Amino acid sequence: MTDVSPIRSYISGFLKPFIPTATASFLLFAPGAASFAAEPEASPSSEIHRIADIFAPLSRPAELLLEPTYLVLLICLGIFIVVMGVLVYVLIKFRPRGPEDHLEEPPQVYGSYNIEMAWTVIPCLIVFVLVLVSARSIVEIQDQPMPEDALKIRLIGHQWWWEVQYPDLGIITANEIHVPVSSKNGPPRPTHIILESADVIHSFWVPQLAGKTDLVPNRVNHTWIEPFKTGVFLGNCAEYCGTQHANMLLRVIVQTPEDFQKWVENQKQLPSEPKDAIAIQGKKDFYDLSCVSCHKIDSTPAEGVFGPDLTKFAIRQTLGAGVAANTAENLHAWLVDPDALKPGCYMPDMKLSPQQLDSLVAYLQTLK
Ligand code: CUA
Numbered sequence: 001m002t003d004v005s006p007i008r009s010y011i012s013g014f015l016k017p018f019i020p021t022a023t024a025s026f027l028l029f030a031p032g033a034a035s036f037a038a039e040p041e042a043s044p045s046s047e048i049h050r051i052a053d054i055f056a057p058l059s060r061p062a063e064l065l066l067e068p069t070y071l072v073l074l075i076c077l078g079i080f081i082v083v084m085g086v087l088v089y090v091l092i093k094f095r096p097r098g099p100e101d102h103l104e105e106p107p108q109v110y111g112s113y114n115i116e117m118a119w120t121v122i123p124c125l126i127v128f129v130l131v132l133v134s135a136r137s138i139v140e141i142q143d144q145p146m147p148e149d150a151l152k153i154r155l156i157g158h159q160w161w162w163e164v165q166y167p168d169l170g171i172i173t174a175n176e177i178h179v180p181v182s183s184k185n186g187p188p189r190p191t192h193i194i195l196e197s198a199d200v201i202h203s204f205w206v207p208q209l210a211g212k213t214d215l216v217p218n219r220v221n222h223t224w225i226e227p228f229k230t231g232v233f234l235g236n237c238a239e240y241c242g243t244q245h246a247n248m249l250l251r252v253i254v255q256t257p258e259d260f261q262k263w264v265e266n267q268k269q270l271p272s273e274p275k276d277a278i279a280i281q282g283k284k285d286f287y288d289l290s291c292v293s294c295h296k297i298d299s300t301p302a303e304g305v306f307g308p309d310l311t312k313f314a315i316r317q318t319l320g321a322g323v324a325a326n327t328a329e330n331l332h333a334w335l336v337d338p339d340a341l342k343p344g345c346y347m348p349d350m351k352l353s354p355q356q357l358d359s360l361v362a363y364l365q366t367l368k
Contacts (some may be wrong), residue, residue: 047231056221059209060226157202157215161321174308180260190226206235233310243344249322282363314368
């Protein structure tokens, strides 16, 4: 794979003065990914790449998209300049010059072969170039062969959260994808993501890692990422999927291979039994209440699959698919009334007593 082709450096040089504006306006349309309320403590490997910036790709497929993006922007900029230039010229040259000016009809032109050919052929050629450029990028990204040992993830969209399965590792989690970092010089370590939906159409989008790919019911789509930097990458659902579409946020946590392996080992182990009296009570409450009909906790009677798997809930950085940081306080607020944090979400208000709230929070925080 080539790094920086001549056309890319030429175009990026030309467009450089415009990029800050373009990035700024882009951010206006990705507020979900760019803003998070409270954050858990950050350590160097958990640096949060907060800016959902397609002009700063940090993964191979996102890099492959950059060149066609610049080219399309350049062509559109050219069209904009020509159209606006002609418009301004006409407005000035043919402006009314006196009170009687508008009484006279301008000369009417019919059937001009030259003009009609020009406005048919030129746009056709432009669209044809855009089609070729897009098709080339699509083929280049979609047909990328994955190594035999590539990490495989099955990502299932739900209203309004992400189910994350690692079929080869026997791990199920939610809303946070852990992957190992790759390197440009060493052996490639791409992650193959299989996209499915449990209900309506969603769309996977982590701007710095890969372009958008839809998750369509009764269909299996594929994408892949190959991040070159560790840290937390923010993404979001990019296809309107109902009331809480804006709060269907996704985190990709890119780790060193060693840290990723540690995470895998931890995920494979069962959470330790609660020791405090209050957490023990919380575990009992969890099974006595109807939490079990929607949530799963490995090796317990909780077998529900309608909501996220909670086996290792306490390790996750956020709750409610990124709606708040995963702290005791926010968890308490979430259990009091999920609808207050995430209006319209399908987790019901269980009308818990203050004692039940405290014990459930204590129990859920032991799940790590
Ligand atoms: Cu899922 Cu929008």
